[in-house]
Amino acid sequence: MHPILGGRMGDADRIDLSAHVELADVKATEALGVRIGRALRAGDLVTLDGPLGSGKTCLVRGIAQGMGIDPTVVTSPSFVLMQRYGDGPVGLVHVDAWRMRGEQDLSDLGLDEIMASRCDVVAIEWPKRIASALPQSLVRVTFTTGQQDTRMVHVEDQRARGGVRGD
Ligand SMILES: Nc1ncnc2c1ncn2[C@@H]1O[C@H](COP(=O)(O)OP(=O)(O)OP(=O)(O)O)[C@@H](O)[C@H]1O
Ligand SMILES: [Mg+2]
DSSP, rough: OOOOTOOOOOGGOOOOOOOEEEOOSSHHHHHHHHHHHOOOOTTTTEEEEETTTSSSHHHHHHHHHHSSSOOGGGGOOOTEEEEEEEEESSEEEEGGGOOOHHHHHHHTTTTHHHHHTTTTEEEESGGGGGGSSSSSSSEEEEEEEEEGGOOEEEEEEHHHTOOOOOO
């Protein structure tokens, strides 16, 4: 069992990211993001659910780092809805759907095409706002906050089971 994630490990391409862990601090959240980012491939979709300020953007920062992208460029995209990071072949598209209302917003942003092209990794905060327009998430991250500022995160990795990776 992996010491941090407590999840199952396969070969390098098939790491199962499923996990249920407490995030002691920002560093722990970023470290989990790095771990996830390393295992993501073009076309993967990550959804991030959880209350305001629970750590969704913080985890995306780690994901960027894990993908070899400068994590300092990751900011909360609330006002621009969508940002793309990275200058390599596989970028990270970061969406904050908090202000979005569904399918129309998705196509206005071109997000449906970005997802269909499967060229980048897409990470979406507040996916429930646009749930009807999203394909089923491949990596579903859910934050919960408890008393004394404790934060738990549940990661459900559906990539292998989904059979949509072409392998
Ligand atoms: N264990 C932790 N993991 C992540 N962030 C933490 C943790 N403990 C404290 N924090 C603080 O909580 C805040 C999390 O902010 P972040 O922008 O990542 O949240 P968010 O879920 O994206 O919020 P929003 O819903 O507004 O987009 C930061 O200010 C961070 O310093
Ligand atoms: Mg955020």
